[in-house]
Amino acid sequence: MAEIKLSAKPRTEFGKGAARRARREGLVPAVVYGHGAEPVHVNLPGHDLMLALKTPNALLALDLEGKKELVIPKAVQRDAIKGFLRHVDLLLVRSGEKVTVEIPVHTEGDLAPGGNLLEHVLNALPVETEATHIPESVTVSIAGLDAGHSILAKDITLPAGTTLAVEEDTVVLQVVGAQAEAQAAEGEGEGEEA
Numbered sequence: 001m002a003e004i005k006l007s008a009k010p011r012t013e014f015g016k017g018a019a020r021r022a023r024r025e026g027l028v029p030a031v032v033y034g035h036g037a038e039p040v041h042v043n044l045p046g047h048d049l050m051l052a053l054k055t056p057n058a059l060l061a062l063d064l065e066g067k068k069e070l071v072i073p074k075a076v077q078r079d080a081i082k083g084f085l086r087h088v089d090l091l092l093v094r095s096g097e098k099v100t101v102e103i104p105v106h107t108e109g110d111l112a113p114g115g116n117l118l119e120h121v122l123n124a125l126p127v128e129t130e131a132t133h134i135p136e137s138v139t140v141s142i143a144g145l146d147a148g149h150s151i152l153a154k155d156i157t158l159p160a161g162t163t164l165a166v167e168e169d170t171v172v173l174q175v176v177g178a179q180a181e182a183q184a185a186e187g188e189g190e191g192e193e194a
Contacts, residue, residue, distance in 0.1 A: 003061040003070070003132075004052040008032075008042040010065065019087070028085045032062065032071055034092030040064070050085055056124075057101045057134045060090065072099060072131065093131035100128050100165045103135050105156075105172060109143030115178035116147045122172045126165035127158065135159045140173060147177030 019029045027043040052058045062069045071090035079086055102124035138156055154168035
């Protein structure tokens with residue numbers, strides 16, 4: 001994964017008023033922490049940060065007064081109605097350091113005929129990987145799976161240097177038979193008539 005470069009400005013004012021002024025100027029308040037260092041409060045360019053966060057587990061290279069720091073987003077707060085960024089927590093990382101992140105699970109192929117449904121028990125798979133080599137996603141083949149089949153975490157092929165951060169027997173995807181839903185609906189109908 002490529003580093004996304006952002007310039008950060010140190011923040012000296014705190015509180016709601018200062019945060020609102022920063023947002024009016026197109027900036028997003030953020031805090032950078034990790035490795036036992038004191039937290040650093042910064043303002044980041046809002047539009048550039050929003051674009052960077054469209055990539056899952058983005059690796060950001062912050063330029064903070066000439067000092068380059070690698071960070072990953074740990075917590076992102078958005079406005080509930082308008083969706084704009086309100087605040088971001090960033091975790092300091094180093095090249096070669098292992099981090100625990102969640103990577104999206106994508107599927108390919110078609111289920112066996114019969115109207116079965118695919119249930120995503122986990123939309124994202126928790127893994128431990130090197131901070132500078134975070135996979136963008138994992139792809140799982142569901143070709144020909146029939147009702148009752150499950151794909152466990154241990155069944156998913158992970159990129160080199162990446163390990164599971166959940167139990168191997170954790171269900172990630174499962175195929176549910178459509179007939180079970182139809183029978184349940186019929187059973188409810190019979191109960192109402194009685």
